Amino acid sequence: MGLAKKRHLSILPPEELPGTKAYTVLRAARKIFFMHGFSAATTDMIQREAGVSKSTVYAYYANKEALFVAVVQAECWAFQETIRAIKFSPGKLRETLSALAHTYLDIVLSEPGSYLYRIIVAEGIRFPALASTFYMAGPHVIAAMVAEHLASAVTSGEVDLGDVELDEAANVFVNLVRSEPQLLYLTHPDAAPSSQQIDRWVKVVIDTFMRAYGCSCYRIS
Known part of the structure; x- marks a missing residue:
């Protein structure tokens, strides 16, 4: 593969509504964590970036770890929404898999997606709970959504997984x-x-997957 311009993906708002102090603190934390990583970031940096008092930060988030967990959950929530918007139509598994693949690559190749992944890999040994939070809120949920589509494809007779589990x-x-x-x-x-x-790449992946699991009328020769 060659190289081209990198992609961007905007964060969607977390549970705290835009305009609230909690959201302001979370956006500041996101910027600081992505800029400095987890270990080098401090609550003082986040407080200054947010333009609020330290007591305001602690009113919403108990410590730096809680702030990072909130950032991870907000990012993963945004990512999940883009995947969740994809619907399965019987007889159109290839189209569904293509939409899932392109959308997922938009996530992992985005600046937020890559920043978050790098931080998690760098800090996972020292802070396994943070890495677990990322996995359960991100990749695990994405795979579960794909499994739901595959379950529909099994019902519509487009795939036969044999003794392979949906997950x-x-x-x-x-x-x-x-x-x-x-x-x-x-x-x-x-x-x-x-x-x-x-x-x-998406075509190669889908062709490979369908050769393995696609029912005869849906496989490629």
Whole structure:
């Protein structure tokens, strides 16, 4: 794969509404964590960025760890909403898988997605609870959504998973999708795969997946 301009994905608002102090603090925390990482970031930095008093920060978030968990949950919530908007239509599994793959790559190749992933990998050994929070709120939920689509595809007769569990097949698909494009972006942080390269990769992934699990009338030769 070659390299192209990197992508951006806007964060959607968390439970705290935009305009509230809690939201202001969370946006400031997001900026500081993404800029400095978890270990180097401090609540003093976040307080100054938010333009509020330290007591205001602690009124909403007990400590730096709680702030980071809130940032992770807000980012993952935003990511989940884009996946959740994709609906399955019987007979159109390929179209559904293509939409899921492209949307998921938009997430992992976005600046927020890559920043968050880098922080989690860097801090996971020292703060396993933070890494677990990310996994359960992000990749685990995404795979569960894919599994729901695959369950519908089993019902419509488009796939036959045999003795493979739905969650196992979903994880196979999700990991195939993000593998090479994400690795390329992580090792070339100033660029991302082009749209043409992503289109090609998604086709290869779906063809591979359907050869393995697609029922005869839906497989490619």
